[in-house]
Amino acid sequence: xxxxxxxxxxxxxxxxxxxxxxxxxxxxxxxxxxxxxxxxxxxxxxxxxxxxxxxxxxxxxxxxxxxxxxxxxxxxxxxxxxxxxxxxxxxxxxxxxxxxxxxxxxxxxxxxxxxxxxxxxxxxxxxxxxxxxxxxxxxxxxxxxxxxxxxxxxxxxxxxxxxxxxxxxxxxxxxxxxxxxxxxxxxxxxxxxxxxxxxxxxxxxxxxxxxxxxxxxxxxxxxxxxxxxxxxxxxxxxxxxxxxxxxxxxxxxxxxxxxxxxxxxxxxxxxxxxxxxxxxxxxxxxxxxxxxxxxxxxxxxxxxxxxxxxxxxxxxxxxxxxxxxxxxxx
Amino acid sequence: xxxxxxxxxxxxxxxxxxxxxxxxxxxxxxxxxxxxxxxxxxxxxxxxxxxxxxxxxxxxxxxxxxxxxxxxxxxxxxxxxxxxxxxxxxxxxxxxxxxxxxxxxxxxxxxxxxxxxxxxxxxxxxxxxxxxxxxxxxxxxxxxxxxxxxxxxxxxxxxxxxxxxxxxxxxxxxxxxxxxxxxxxxxxxxxxxxxxxxxxxxxxxxxxxxxxxxxxxxxxxxxxxxxxxxxxxxxxxxxxxxxxxxxxxxxxxxxxxxxxxxxxxxxxxxxxxxxxxxxxxxxxxxxxxxxxxxxxxxxxxxxxxxxxxxxxxxxxxxxxxxxxxxxxxx
Numbered sequence: 001x002x003x004x005x006x007x008x009x010x011x012x013x014x015x016x017x018x019x020x021x022x023x024x025x026x027x028x029x030x031x032x033x034x035x036x037x038x039x040x041x042x043x044x045x046x047x048x049x050x051x052x053x054x055x056x057x058x059x060x061x062x063x064x065x066x067x068x069x070x071x072x073x074x075x076x077x078x079x080x081x082x083x084x085x086x087x088x089x090x091x092x093x094x095x096x097x098x099x100x101x102x103x104x105x106x107x108x109x110x111x112x113x114x115x116x117x118x119x120x121x122x123x124x125x126x127x128x129x130x131x132x133x134x135x136x137x138x139x140x141x142x143x144x145x146x147x148x149x150x151x152x153x154x155x156x157x158x159x160x161x162x163x164x165x166x167x168x169x170x171x172x173x174x175x176x177x178x179x180x181x182x183x184x185x186x187x188x189x190x191x192x193x194x195x196x197x198x199x200x201x202x203x204x205x206x207x208x209x210x211x212x213x214x215x216x217x218x219x220x221x222x223x224x225x226x227x228x229x230x231x232x233x234x235x236x237x238x239x240x241x242x243x244x245x246x247x248x249x250x251x252x253x254x255x256x257x258x259x260x261x262x263x264x265x266x267x268x269x270x271x272x273x274x275x276x277x278x279x280x281x282x283x284x285x286x287x288x289x290x291x292x293x294x295x296x297x298x299x300x301x302x303x304x305x306x307x308x309x310x311x312x313x314x315x316x317x318x319x320x321x322x323x324x325x326x327x328x329x330x
Numbered sequence: 331x332x333x334x335x336x337x338x339x340x341x342x343x344x345x346x347x348x349x350x351x352x353x354x355x356x357x358x359x360x361x362x363x364x365x366x367x368x369x370x371x372x373x374x375x376x377x378x379x380x381x382x383x384x385x386x387x388x389x390x391x392x393x394x395x396x397x398x399x400x401x402x403x404x405x406x407x408x409x410x411x412x413x414x415x416x417x418x419x420x421x422x423x424x425x426x427x428x429x430x431x432x433x434x435x436x437x438x439x440x441x442x443x444x445x446x447x448x449x450x451x452x453x454x455x456x457x458x459x460x461x462x463x464x465x466x467x468x469x470x471x472x473x474x475x476x477x478x479x480x481x482x483x484x485x486x487x488x489x490x491x492x493x494x495x496x497x498x499x500x501x502x503x504x505x506x507x508x509x510x511x512x513x514x515x516x517x518x519x520x521x522x523x524x525x526x527x528x529x530x531x532x533x534x535x536x537x538x539x540x541x542x543x544x545x546x547x548x549x550x551x552x553x554x555x556x557x558x559x560x561x562x563x564x565x566x567x568x569x570x571x572x573x574x575x576x577x578x579x580x581x582x583x584x585x586x587x588x589x590x591x592x593x594x595x596x597x598x599x600x601x602x603x604x605x606x607x608x609x610x611x612x613x614x615x616x617x618x619x620x621x622x623x624x625x626x627x628x629x630x631x632x633x634x635x636x637x638x639x640x641x642x643x644x645x646x647x648x649x650x651x652x653x654x655x656x657x658x659x660x
Contacts (some may be wrong), residue, residue, distance in 0.1 A: 049424060052428060054426075057421060087416055087443070091387060095380075095384040113417070126577075
């Protein structure tokens, strides 16, 4: 097996987030499912944007956030995702490269505009997301750079890729290349509604092709249609090699063939915006795995990165994670 | 004199800010004048952006920030400024309207792209700005809506308008209409380098056409080439009817014909980013004037709005200024 040039290659929807504060009444009036990610078309996106308060634009996208987290720890991360060559596309491309992530996917010269996720942050710091996929629907197997996948120790895929039509094929191509080259494949289930949309396929995928699974409580319970978290934990044990299950302030549980760890959450003084908590948990965890740390230490790094990102608006780390990790782990 | 439909109409450069953290070394390497606003062309803007860290995009522009502040207090604010009809232009237009500011300037279908200000925030919370004026160079007398100016109790102009070529004429048209209709005209000097570029014209303007002047310490000292702040204060007294002079953590001094007030700054727990401090001070002050408050109370409202905006990234208010003002003033 050849040397790796990347610790983790993430493949996902390339999205610019538009974050605004909103109250609960706004969610009700606009029939938004609180805490969830809902797909919307261009027209609904325009209408919702018109009604929203002033926003801030920040690069986002689940797998892209995770890769930014890995790079912030000092890991070698790459990203594949589809943008349109427009102003927001160039913002995304700038930001991911400036975060230290290798990004080579060509920007589309025409077609739908760069994807946008309208994120409403309520006073309880919960985020409710409405995504217009835009250029992401153009992601297909052609965008999967075989050499990049083959050179990454872990290929990380987001469940959200099951939504745009051609991305599923890209997803399958990526896990084939990874396994053919003796690499590992990780998946995040992304969102409980996403699991609802694709449950049977996801369950087969987890059992057959995934080495490392990330899910929060609602997602893993939905995947197995389990009675509760513990039942889902029993279901996933033995179904894939490593599962990292996050539970917000209750911390996380790591389930592997021979071991189970229950790790407390990192305390957070003031939760501002939970956007990106799961993404950054995965970033810290995967960075730890790539460094060969034990599973409990990987989980602590995940918790550390999640705690940082929920302390401010936006889903990419702002603090120096290398320094935070050194302080935590030494 | 007819009834007003606006408390304040602001005219200024319509700019989207791109904020990123940077260390002092980055400013030195890129020959950036710390704390200042420097005009750059499209090519230099691209080069600097390529080197900057990941950013967040937030609507900005000095006078526009001030109008957002007035609206956040519950005042009736309008804005005139030139955007290109591109993604960032539509972001700016959305944000200013969502902030409750009337904005009717048509977006340009072609020409330079929407203006962008690259703002580097150093660990001491100082901001260093590099502005590509883009579509702002298209602002001219045609954009000045005579009815809007005539209907506003105060027309507020930013000194930065002296930079793009045609805006100066727009500026002159606006103060003529305002005075012909018995309204007041306010000006902010914007930036000490801007004052350096246009000192003689600014001095004549302040003496002849401005009723309310906003300046910080460096700007007012530069305007009169005074030995120190107190000397500049003596120079401005009698030169224009009201001058509001800000001094950062030292508070502000209000100089009017018959009175001088020295008002302490509002304490701030943790200064994150000083971008917009002067803009929001002007917003609070003008809101107070429009409500007929005395000058000391206007200054306290200015200090309150400035204190709010330096507590977070970005130059538009995030907190509920109506509530803050009620708590402060009652």
